[in-house]
Amino acid sequence: MKLADKGQKRRTALLFIVLVLLFIPCVVSAAVLDRVVAFVGSDAIMLSELRANVARARAVVPDITDMEVLNTMINRKLLAVEAKKYFPEENDEDALVRDYMDLKIRALVTIPEKDIRDYYNKNKTNFGNVGFEQVRGQIEKLLEEKEVNRRLRDQIQDLRARAWIKTFPDAIPAGPPALK
Amino acid sequence: MCALLLAPCTAWAAVSGPSAAAIVNAAQPGQIPIKQIDVEGLYSIKKGELIYMLCLNSAKTIIPVHLRRGIKRAFKKGIFEYIEVDSDDAHPGRIIVKVREKDVIGKIKFKTSGQVPGKFLSAHLPFKPGGFMRYALINGASASLQDALSQYGYPDASVNIGVQREKSRNPYLVDLNITVNEGRVTVIRGLKIIGQGGPEAARALDIKPGDRYDQYTVRARLEKLRQNYRKEGYLNPLTGPFAMTNGILYVSVEPGARYQARFTGNSAVSTKNLRNTLPFEEAGEVRNDLIDEAVQRMKTLYNNKGLPNAQIAPVISKQDGLYRIHFFIAEGGNVKVRSIKFTGTDIDASRLKTLLSLREGGLYNPDLLDKDKSQIADLLNSLGYIDAKVSDPEVAPAGQGKVDITFNISEGAQYRIAGLKVEGASQQFASQVQAALRIKAGDIYNEYDVTTARYRILSIYNNAGYADCQVGITREFRNGGAYIDYKITEGHKLYFGKSVVIGNKNTKLWVIKRELAHKDGSPFSYNTLLTEKQHLYELGIFNSVDTEIIGRHGDTVDVAYKVSEGKPGAVEFGAGYGDYEKERGFAQLSYNNLFGRDMTGSVRFEGSTMERRAILNFSEPWFLGAKQPFRAFLLAENRTEKNFDTGEVIYKLTRYTASAGVERKLGARVKGQLYYDFTWVNTYDVAPDAIITREDVGTRAISGISPALFYDSRDDPFNPKTGIFAGASLKYATPFLLSQSNFIKAVAQSSEYLDLSRLFVLAVDEKIGMAKGIGNTSELPIVERFFLGGRNSVRGYAQDTLGPKGADGTPLGGNAFLQGNVELRTAITKTIGIAPFLDMGNVWPNVFNMNLTSLKFTTGLSFRITTPVGPLRLDYGVKLSRQPGESVGELHFSIGNAF
The missing domain is CATH 3.10.20.310 (membrane protein fhac)
Structure with a gap:
């Protein structure tokens, strides 16, 4: 009985080795020309697009990961799809996102005078001898940006909850871009 | 290796x-x-x-x-x-x-103890059979179904959703196995109403001890109770919230304040219509400004009735949360317009008056003055009086409940086109653009003409692929002249890229693609997209069709065609009564997208006291690679023809027909068709005096081809108001096509419709038919001969009774006929109409016997009720050339127009 088990194990190991040997040359012989790494509804995000975006992002943030870039691309896609409802004639994704942010986020942000003054008072030491009126515009802009970011985050969360999104992390290989 | x-x-x-x-x-x-x-x-x-x-x-x-x-x-x-x-x-x-x-959901199977209906569970799931399986939603779906069950009375319910891949040809088909463990049920032991709702609310909730604590039902009944309170005049009733504690359901019900409205003195406007103007229910309260608004709305109603002097005085009192609003109304007398005058213009007053809503002799409604003022200003502008001003009209009492209205006009200068320039048109388009303008220097300036010229220019560019073309107009008015400048930005020429079809689950791709009016690489145009959308709708197999640009790469445009397939099958049945057949009915089963190929098949059964018929139909919209419908049908029929007057049988027949043919559009309004049909007919029990040839009795095979040509410019085939329908058809039966009868038969007809006014349509119809036996066939068999008389031909005579008769008075039919009809279709209301008519016609044994002096004339009146498939008609025709022994006239009941 034990001998039979040993024989069975040996056969299994042999089969495994044969299979591995069989597959290795094949695997190496197939090269990906392009593939989907994520989708948002019926919009696909391609490996080649991700690679290009990663390359651009790393020029600014060297340690940014592929998944971080992919998530940014998904967020932009979500915003662009939503923006298309308001700007059906526009086809450029960058323009769509920009117009949408202006119309649905930035236009709705107003910073009350009290908040600007509170910020100045809380950070008075940082401003030194500079008077409120001199920095008022800068503070307002800063608070506006903060509020825009907050609203954008909420908006993206909401869009993500409603959309059908799927990522394929296994489809993103480590290493340099494959496509030339 | x-x-x-x-x-x-x-x-x-x-x-x-x-x-x-x-x-x-x-x-x-x-x-x-x-x-x-x-x-x-x-x-x-x-x-x-x-x-x-x-x-x-x-x-x-x-x-x-x-x-x-x-x-x-x-x-x-x-x-x-x-x-x-x-x-x-x-x-x-x-x-x-x-x-x-993506995985597709096949079946959704519920495993429960049977306490919760499957319909409830399905309604609370985001998954539907046939939909895509979104695995990421499983946890959320479980939780929300659990929550729904809790609200349904099972707070401890647990849900498990399992996915099982189906063993089928489709590797992406999955089934959902949903196991629901309901757990204990929460039961209501008692009900307590908090607030002023009292027993009335308890009755409305209809909850008894022992009932399951179903929050959906409680909410629905509370909403119904709230609606009832609103109907009773409660302004802002609060029904709910509710909560369960120790088995007792506590429900808060506060009907709140209420109002009662009374109207005194109204007769021209009904109390119901006045009540509809009250805004209190909508606002949920009674306020002074809302009362003012109600009064204004009521005044508008009175203005519409020509009672501009109506006075409305509201009296309000409040007691114990009840508002009593009493509207005292003095309607005053009707005011009519005696005259309408215009000053400051040379334009013909009668022309201006046709534009106005107010009419001389009509009721005076002050609310229409502003609209009429704008109409006059628009006309003046369109005639080049750009600076024209129309001041507020003067309304002067003219005594005896009449007013005179004067519109004071300051026309200003009439502008003519002094300069017309087109910029930006390349040489390729220059002449087309010039031709499209249709305006020139010296013309009176008309904004409508200027704007429509812009659309025509845009259309030239769009049709040529310049979908981004922009045409701007600048207008300058100086020294009495208008200077118009069209600035064209042509943009790039675009071409169709790839076409992606979305949503065709059953319909074959080629069925959709063959309807597209473009080829990849042809110039892109939104008009083409519109045409294609229309073509796809016309297939009749889609509930919705949408086009979307899904990508633009350089000068190519990818387009998506999103279709939503409708249910292809239909079962129809109906019953009716005809003056000739008496009771009749039909049942039909049809399928309009056979095998996803846009083919239609149907089986239909018809029956009446005189016939039984089964028809199998098939049609294919494209034949031999072209859009020319191929149709085929098989018919089995058993019929008894009777003399309408005496009820005696003329003949009986059993007929089997197989027919197939093709139709083709030869122009926008011209259609040709060619059919072949083979009929096996057994004619028996023929009245002895109706037999004029040996072919009238026994079994015969009739086989022939029938070419036909039709012209149709009618606006509506079921109820035409304008246009012409004309056609000619020929039937040639010959032994070469295995026919035992050898004859040729031709019919030509023309129907014309003229829209005389909003109420009257003149309809005229002429029809002629001739047939001749060939070789051994001296007379056509009785089933192929022409008969006339009845609801769709000469209505003063009973069905098929005109023409030659046998020794006992049995109609024999003939080989030639002539028919004419004239109707004046008159609308009484939107759905009811009458049509006085004059019919004439007769049937002769052969073409050489045709004699216009023997035409039979009838006149009468048709009463009709409009339906979507044509009018329901009751016609009575009176004989004008009545012979001794003939009835005065005939009554016919039928559906559809006579012609």
Whole structure:
């Protein structure tokens, strides 16, 4: 009985080795020309697009990961799809996102005078001898940006909850871009 | 060895994808020639459609940017979860496309103890059979179903959703197994109403001890109670919230304040209509400004009735939360318009008056003055009086409940086009643009003409592929002249790229693509998209059709055609009564998208006291590669023809017919058709005096071809008001086509419709038919002879009773006929009408016997009720050339127009 088990194990190991040997040359012989790494509804995000975006992002943030870039691309896609409802004639994704942010986020942000003054008072030491009126515009802009970011985050969360999104992390290989 | 290894290799790769090493060793895509394309994992569509969307069908080498666009384009189809394109280094030129489609839900199976209906569970799930399986939603779906069950009275319910891949041809089909453990049920032991709702609320809630604590039902009944309170005049009733404590359901019900409205003195406007103007229910309160608003609304009603002097005085009191509002109304007398005058213009007053809503002699409504003022100003502007001003009209009492209205006009200068310039049109379009203007220097300035010229210019460019073309107009008015400048920005010429069809689950791709009016690479135009959308709708198999630009790459535009398939099957049945057949009925089963090929098949059964009929129909809209419908039908019929007056049988027949033919549009209004039919007919029990040839009795095969040509310019085939329907058809039965009867038969007809006014349509119809036996066939068999008289021909006579008769008075039919009809179709209301008519016609044994002096004339009146498939008619025709022994006239009941 034990001998039979040993024989069975040996056969299994042999089969495994044969299979591995069989597959290795094949695997190496197939090269990906392009593939989907994520989708948002019926919009696909391609490996080649991700690679290009990663390359651009790393020029600014060297340690940014592929998944971080992919998530940014998904967020932009979500915003662009939503923006298309308001700007059906526009086809450029960058323009769509920009117009949408202006119309649905930035236009709705107003910073009350009290908040600007509170910020100045809380950070008075940082401003030194500079008077409120001199920095008022800068503070307002800063608070506006903060509020825009907050609203954008909420908006993206909401869009993500409603959309059908799927990522394929296994489809993103480590290493340099494959496509030339 | 490598070839042997290929199969397991690709199968593995489809699941896992190539390793990082493979990607690092990627080939230079631009240099990869395409020799062979293999597709793995595809189920729902054909390989050709995928390759087309990927743009690999015509490409010789892989270009990365094209490949990326192709994959993204294919993804738009909406059925894919993953697409990967690999090159096989071991076999240069071999491209492997690996796809994974989204899983589709087959069945949803519930496993419960039976306490909760499946319908409830289905309604609270985000998954539907036939929909895509979204695995990420499973946890949320479980939780929300659990929550729904808790509200349904099972707070401890647990839900488990399992996915099981179906063993079927479709590798992407999954079933959902949903196990629901309901747990204990929460039961209501008692009900307590908090607030002023009292027993009335308890009765409305209809909750008894022992009932399941179903929050959905409680909420629905509370909402119904709230609506009832509103109907009773409560302004803002609060029904709810509710809560359960120790088995007792506590419900808060506060009806709140209420109002009662009374109207005194109204007669021209009903109390119901006045009550409808009250805004209190909508606002949920009674306020002074709302009372003012109500009064204004009521005054508008009175103005519409020509009672501009109506006075409305509201008196309000409040006691114990009840508002009593009493509207005292003094309606005053009717005021009519005695005269309408215009000053400051030379335009013919009668022309101006036709524009106005107010009419001389009509009721005076002050609310229409502003509208009429604008109408006059618009007319003046369109005649070049750009600076025209119309001041507020003067309304002067003219005594005896009449007013005189004067519109004071300051016309200003009449502008003519002094300068007309077109900029930006390239040489290619210059002459077309000039022709499209249709305005020239010296013309009176008319804004409508100027604007429509712009649309015509845009249309020229759009049809030529310049979809982004912009045409701006600048107008300058100086020194009495208008200077118009059209600035054209032509943009780039665009071309159709790839077309992606989305949503065709059953319909074949080619059925949709053959309806498209463009080819890949032809000039892009939104008008073409519109035409294509219309073509797809006309197929009758889609509930909705939408087009969307899904990608624009340089000068090519990819378009998606989104279709939603309707239910292809229909069961119809009906019953009716005809003056000739008496009771009759039909049942029909039809399917309009057979095999997803847009073919239609139907089986229909008809029956009446005189006939039984079964018809099998088939039609294919495209035949021999062209849009020319092919139709075929099989008919089995058993019929008894009776003398309408005496009720005696003229003949009985059993008939089997097979017919097939093709139709073709020869122009926008002209249609040709060619049919072949083979009929086996057994005529028996023929009245002895009706037999005029041996072909009238016994079994015969009649086989012939029937070409026909039709012209149709009617606005509505069921109830035409304008246009002409004309046609001619021929039937040639010959032994060469295995016919036992040999004859030729021709019928020509023309119907004309003239819209005389909003109420009157003049309809005229002429028809002529001639037939002749050939060779051994001296007379046509009785089933092929012409008969006249009845509801659709000469209405003063009973069905088929005109023409030659046998010794006992049995109609024999004939080989020639002439018929004419005139109707004045008059609308009394939107759905009811009458039509006085004059019919004439007769049947003769043969064409040489035709004699206009023997035409039979009848006149009468048709009463009709409009339905979507034509009018329901009751006609009475009176004989004008009545013979001794004949009835005065005949009554006919039928559906559809006589012609």
